[in-house]
Amino acid sequence: NAGVTQTPKFQVLKTGQSMTLQCAQDMNHEYMSWYRQDPGMGLRLIHYSVGAGITDQGEVPNGYNVSRSTTEDFPLRLLSAAPSQTSVYFCASSRDYSTDTQYFGPGTRLTVL
Amino acid sequence: AQTVTQSQPEMSVQEAETVTLSCTYDTSENNYYLFWYKQPPSRQMILVIRQEAYKQQNATENRFSVNFQKAAKSFSLKISDSQLGDTAMYFCAFTDSNYQLIWGAGTKLIIKP
Numbered sequence: 584n585a586g587v588t589q590t591p592k593f594q595v596l597k598t599g600q601s602m603t604l605q606c607a608q609d610m611n612h613e614y615m616s617w618y619r620q621d622p623g624m625g626l627r628l629i630h631y632s633v634g635a636g637i638t639d640q641g642e643v644p645n646g647y648n649v650s651r652s653t654t655e656d657f658p659l660r661l662l663s664a665a666p667s668q669t670s671v672y673f674c675a676s677s678r679d680y681s682t683d684t685q686y687f688g689p690g691t692r693l694t695v696l
Numbered sequence: 697a698q699t700v701t702q703s704q705p706e707m708s709v710q711e712a713e714t715v716t717l718s719c720t721y722d723t724s725e726n727n728y729y730l731f732w733y734k735q736p737p738s739r740q741m742i743l744v745i746r747q748e749a750y751k752q753q754n755a756t757e758n759r760f761s762v763n764f765q766k767a768a769k770s771f772s773l774k775i776s777d778s779q780l781g782d783t784a785m786y787f788c789a790f791t792d793s794n795y796q797l798i799w800g801a802g803t804k805l806i807i808k809p
Contacts, residue, residue, distance in 0.1 A: 628797065689739065
């Protein structure tokens, strides 16, 4: 049982490049979400999904896209990377909405030059 | 705006001592969920304890307990018999009216041998 997995663990991009952060869970959780963590701040919600085919915006969605074609996978796409997107990104899942225990992936440290 | 405030950016205590981390939040909702998450140096985010606002009894998990004061909108975490492995960032969070998690900025806890 792998839980929540994220790839890659580290990534360096140049301004303007695009990339996809992968997230997968094997717990059959309906709710999945993406957060970014910046120094001195709590986690901020980027996008979330309450089930396959359903996504919605969180607090800081600009510059990011998501899709949820299966229950297991929830990739996060950076469309045109900017230095302001330098952060640590966490994917999380829970059985039912955010009122349930969230299980987090190990995070991706992204640097945009 | 719904917010979470953790007023102690950093704390340190000796091993085996008891420490209390403070958290206050602001919401007009009556039913919500409160959480404490721990993030050790490994960066993995782990649930410590969860409290449902409609339950008056304070949640406990082994050495971890909360003091939930709903009227005061206070949700402090007490760690008894602290251990070196408790060294971590601790984040307080609660669910907003849209069931999204709102996070505090965190408290860095250092347990000294």
